[in-house]
Amino acid sequence: MRSRADNSLAERKRQLVADELRDAALMLLATKGFDLVTVDDIVAAAGMSRRTFFRYFASKEDVVVRFLADTSADIITELAARPPAEPPSVALRHALWVPLAACNDHPEHSERARVVVRLILDTPALHARWLERQIEWRTELAAELANRRRLDPHTDPYPRMAAGMALLALDTVLQRWQPGDDEQHLAELMDQAFAVVAPALDAPAASPAAG
Amino acid sequence: MRSRADNSLAERKRQLVADELRDAALMLLATKGFDLVTVDDIVAAAGMSRRTFFRYFASKEDVVVRFLADTSADIITELAARPPAEPPSVALRHALWVPLAACNDHPEHSERARVVVRLILDTPALHARWLERQIEWRTELAAELANRRRLDPHTDPYPRMAAGMALLALDTVLQRWQPGDDEQHLAELMDQAFAVVAPALDAPAASPAAG
């Protein structure tokens, strides 16, 4: 029995089909708008059947959101790899930078990523799915933060809120991402966003009975 | 021509129909789960036609989310009514308390609100719509915060992020809302959540060139 994650011929063929569908979908959706493109339009452009599309993507939203989410899955492992003594704001800033750095590695990929970000932020249905995905990251980041500070994630609100603030910073950067921005400008936006939340991220542990 | 917001007989009849649909929907959805109940089930329980349901609610999600969102619409006016000299953390805490206070005014309403909150947090589709609604509040809160501090919301990330942190605090409270909690316990949760974000909310204005 072959694993699903190996590099066999079958697996590469699957990846090829997925890429073809994704490219056709992103091209159509970005140009014509999300709700003006049907799945039939996408599969017609990709030369495949409607049924095949749903074997590779759970929904029409999924093909868009996953394009960004896949590159963002490494933020948790990056946070876990940061030195334990590092202040939370610094560790989180490095972790959240991973997906942006991945985008900037290839300029043409970066440009398409920016267009997809715009599409997501401007389409309510996509924005909702995007936030839904962020909820998962928030939970995982919170678990890692709780582990770092030896806090109980069920009684202490800090880990979950710190993770939420970090993702809020990412959201702010994406919101302000302009067409001409290079990697350095993106880094500046990131620094500005984290400068806002850093006082809360790095604040000493609050007294539990603050009421 | 009559206004849509007046208290005419026709308007009260409309409200009656909307309440009937909402009650039937919430009862079914909360007990059987969101995706195990069809719109046909709801309208059958309410004794109305499928078409009528969609005249009163934009979607199956809408009937659930609006139940909470309607009581939460006043947070912006409350923020605008707070004294200008008040620190952002205090003003926002008071604004975000409005919907929770509205819930606690009537215990039986509060109990149903808690059940609906659970339903939303546990149903991905509903959670996504809920966050989507929060984005609107964030934008309005950000505008009000920018107005308070004489900041340009297009160049300064603070207003939008401060609004996001406040909503993050609300989310944290809702997440930790337990069956037996009275108003005082809810206030404590709120204080704990705002204690985490307060250092960022009330931090002095950062230098624009923080990169």
Place this chain on the structure above:
DNA sequence: CTATCGGTGGCACTGGGTGTCAAGTAGTGC
């Protein structure tokens, strides 16, 4: 050559959501 296995397409079906139209129900003026 055949059995099997993974991928594919066709097809029917459920369910959310919309446009349209005929019918019913008030209120108003005559």
Place this chain on the structure above:
DNA sequence: GCACTACTTGACACCCAGTGCCACCGATAG
């Protein structure tokens, strides 16, 4: 009583997203 108007409702047809099912096809193993 009658016509006119405004508003609401239900029924029907329709579009589209998403799923279950089955037949088919190509590659590979025996």
